[in-house]
Amino acid sequence: MKQRKLLMIVNPRAGKNKSHGPLFDAAAVLSQAGYLISIHITAAPGDAAETARREGGRYDLVVAVGGDGTLNEVVSGLTCLRKPPLLGYLPQGSTNDFASSLHISGDPAEAAAAITRNVPRQLDLGRWNGRNFIYVASFGAFTRTSYAASQSAKNALGHLAYIIEGMKDLSTLRPYRIRLTADGETLDGEYLFGAVCNSTSIGGLMKLDPERVVLDDGLFEMLLIPSPKTAANLQSLVHALLNQEYDSHGLIFRHVSSIRLETEEDLPWSLDGEYAPSAPAVDIENCRQALTALL
Numbered sequence: 001m002k003q004r005k006l007l008m009i010v011n012p013r014a015g016k017n018k019s020h021g022p023l024f025d026a027a028a029v030l031s032q033a034g035y036l037i038s039i040h041i042t043a044a045p046g047d048a049a050e051t052a053r054r055e056g057g058r059y060d061l062v063v064a065v066g067g068d069g070t071l072n073e074v075v076s077g078l079t080c081l082r083k084p085p086l087l088g089y090l091p092q093g094s095t096n097d098f099a100s101s102l103h104i105s106g107d108p109a110e111a112a113a114a115i116t117r118n119v120p121r122q123l124d125l126g127r128w129n130g131r132n133f134i135y136v137a138s139f140g141a142f143t144r145t146s147y148a149a150s151q152s153a154k155n156a157l158g159h160l161a162y163i164i165e166g167m168k169d170l171s172t173l174r175p176y177r178i179r180l181t182a183d184g185e186t187l188d189g190e191y192l193f194g195a196v197c198n199s200t201s202i203g204g205l206m207k208l209d210p211e212r213v214v215l216d217d218g219l220f221e222m223l224l225i226p227s228p229k230t231a232a233n234l235q236s237l238v239h240a241l242l243n244q245e246y247d248s249h250g251l252i253f254r255h256v257s258s259i260r261l262e263t264e265e266d267l268p269w270s271l272d273g274e275y276a277p278s279a280p281a282v283d284i285e286n287c288r289q290a291l292t293a294l295l
Contacts, residue, residue: 004060006035006088009051009074011042011066014092023065026090026108033116035061042070052077061086061294063115065108067093068135072272075125075291076132087293088115097201098135098272101215102295115294122289123215124198129282133271134291137284140176140193140267141225175227178263182222182256190227196220196259196284207244212255218288222259224252259284 008027027037040055042048048064052074056062062085064074071089078084090108091099105111126133175190198215200208213221223246228234237250246253261282269276 003036004034005058006030006037006061006063007051007055007059008037008039008063008065008090009042009048009070010039011048011070011092014066014070014094022108023090023092026112029109029112029116030063042066046073048073049077053080056085057081057083059085061088061115063088063090065090065092067091067096068098068272069093069274071098072132072134072274075134079125079132079290086120087291088112089293089295095201095273097199100201101135101199101210101213104295118294120292121216121295123291123293124218124220125287125290126196126198126220127283127285127287128269128271128276129279129284131271131276135199135272136195136197137269137271137276138193138195138197139269140191176263176265176267178261178265178267180224180259180261182254182259185254187224187252191224192227193223193225194261195223196256197223198286208246209244216289218286219255219257220259220284220286222252222254222256226250226252257286257288 010023027039031037038059040051042051048066048070052062054077056078062074062078064071064087070093071091075087078087089099089104090111091104091106092108096104096106099106104114126135126137128137175192177190178194179186179188180194181187197208198213198220200210200213208221225237225241228237228250233250240246240248240251245251259282261284262280264280265278267278269278269282
């Protein structure tokens with residue numbers, strides 16, 4: 001039987017406070033399953049994407065080792081290939097939102113063992129003005145938090161780093177005027193925050209009901225937080241968010257396949273926790289089951 005080839009793309013900065021010993025255990029599990037393993041250690045942002053694009057076609061399986069940003073890069077590189085290999089993931093970041101949605105173990109050996117069961121799963125992939133995202137594209141309040149918190153702070157403090165960075169944004173909290181069309185419905189107004197996601201967790205802070213999130217149905221979950229007009233409106237919004245009551249108190253929650261957002265304001269975005277610059281018009285589409293992974 002032909003020996004299968006595996007490329008492991010490792011971000012050494014992700015979860016830097018963690019011991020790397022378990023990664024050797026994961027490599028042993030994969031090797032015992034019959035994979036011939038090559039390991040690439042990333043050296044800079046963008047390296048994971050370039051390596052996946054350049055080398056991925058020579059392998060049967062490419063495994064991303066790092067956080068959500070590393071996974072995003074690896075997927076972005078693989079989707080450039082005419083016939084991409086299967087994808088694996090050993091989550092080693094500080095929040096690992098997507099891994100949480102997929103119930104992937106944070107223990108590398110356990111996650112590797114799941115890969116060796118060789119059960120492929122198809123997943124939806126997002127496109128934001130042609131740029132890939134795996135689980136969330138967001139704008140507005142606290143969006144800056146996901147890409148502004150330093151890697152060392154994320155490694156040391158985990159979710160707390162996001163909370164601390166988010167508190168810095170409170171003084172600049174403001175509404176954004178947007179016009180949004182989602183599957184034929186048009187919404188025109190002022191919003192504090194918006195997210196288009198395929199995940200049960202956003203930034204490790206906001207949670208969605210797992211029963212309402214299907215990762216391969218061709219639909220995103222869209223959540224918009226309108227700008228409150230009164231103190232009572234604000235209190236209702238906070239209550240709804242804390243209690244995950246996304247269909248009430250003025251929040252807007254939809255399942256949608258495509259979105260077009262237009263604005264005249266400077267509106268930076270976060271894609272899987274990575275910065276994306278403002279654009280006057282943004283088109284977001286769900287590429288149904290575009291990703292095949294062993295999880």
